[in-house]
Amino acid sequence: MKLAVANLKGGAGKTTTAVYLANAFARQGRTLLIDADPQGSALSWSETAGDFPLPVVAAPVKDLNRRVPQLAEGYVHVVIDTPPGELAITRSAMLAADVVLIPLPPSLMDLDRLRPTLEVLAELEGLHDPEMYCLLTRVRKGTRSSRAAREVLTDLGLNVMEAEVSLREGYANGFGLSLTEELGEYEEVLRELQGQVKQA
Numbered sequence: 001m002k003l004a005v006a007n008l009k010g011g012a013g014k015t016t017t018a019v020y021l022a023n024a025f026a027r028q029g030r031t032l033l034i035d036a037d038p039q040g041s042a043l044s045w046s047e048t049a050g051d052f053p054l055p056v057v058a059a060p061v062k063d064l065n066r067r068v069p070q071l072a073e074g075y076v077h078v079v080i081d082t083p084p085g086e087l088a089i090t091r092s093a094m095l096a097a098d099v100v101l102i103p104l105p106p107s108l109m110d111l112d113r114l115r116p117t118l119e120v121l122a123e124l125e126g127l128h129d130p131e132m133y134c135l136l137t138r139v140r141k142g143t144r145s146s147r148a149a150r151e152v153l154t155d156l157g158l159n160v161m162e163a164e165v166s167l168r169e170g171y172a173n174g175f176g177l178s179l180t181e182e183l184g185e186y187e188e189v190l191r192e193l194q195g196q197v198k199q200a
């Protein structure tokens with residue numbers, strides 16, 4: 001699976017999602033994590049960890065779709081972390097992917113700021129049609145916000161994953177760790193993705 005984690009809004013949970021999911025994929029087959037964010041957060045995560053269980057390469061470029069086939073050679077899965085606010089890179093990552101995962105917290109502001117990301121995807125229609133899923137992250141358990149966000153997203157005609165990621169210190173504190181054991185709810189996210197996505 002080639003999966004791009006995208007949301008033009010900053011701080012939506014892209015890097016956390018990309019790193020946890022890449023670690024989950026890596027348990028199943030050779031996985032490459034491509035850090036397409038010039039800030040390089042995923043790369044510094046892996047460097048800080050030292051014994052990170054999969055390779056991470058930096059490629060903050062606008063022609064990612066042309067480079068990915070070569071980068072991906074020999075890998076079963078590729079996960080791409082994308083930057084906030086960088087339209088061209090995000091677009092090329094979407095072009096390179098068969099699945100686009102959009103993480104977002106279930107807040108009104110994050111829902112409101114989703115439009116530019118959806119517009120990039122819409123522009124690709126006909127040219128490239130990856131499967132697209134929203135993933136609710138930083139969900140406060142026992143509050144209405146996740147249900148309300150699901151409703152808004154579904155009304156927009158978007159697929160929302162059943163699995164969701166809770167607001168937990170553990171995820172925030174995962175930065176710089178190699179995540180060899182506990183992948184939390186991301187294991188469920190991976191299971192659902194693999195169940196849903198047509199095998200490309």
Ligand SMILES: Nc1ncnc2c1ncn2[C@@H]1O[C@H](COP(=O)(O)OP(=O)(O)OP(=O)(O)O)[C@@H](O)[C@H]1O
Nearest residue numbers: 010011012013014015016084138166167168171172
């Ligand atoms: N489930 C979670 N629970 C608690 N904190 C989280 C969770 N997911 C992410 N965070 C924290 O939220 C912040 C933003 O997450 P992250 O860096 O993954 O977002 P991003 O979309 O990659 O941001 P940017 O747009 O700057 O690249 C980080 O401090 C991260 O540790």
Ligand SMILES: [Mg+2]
Nearest residue numbers: 014015037041
């Ligand atoms: Mg990031």
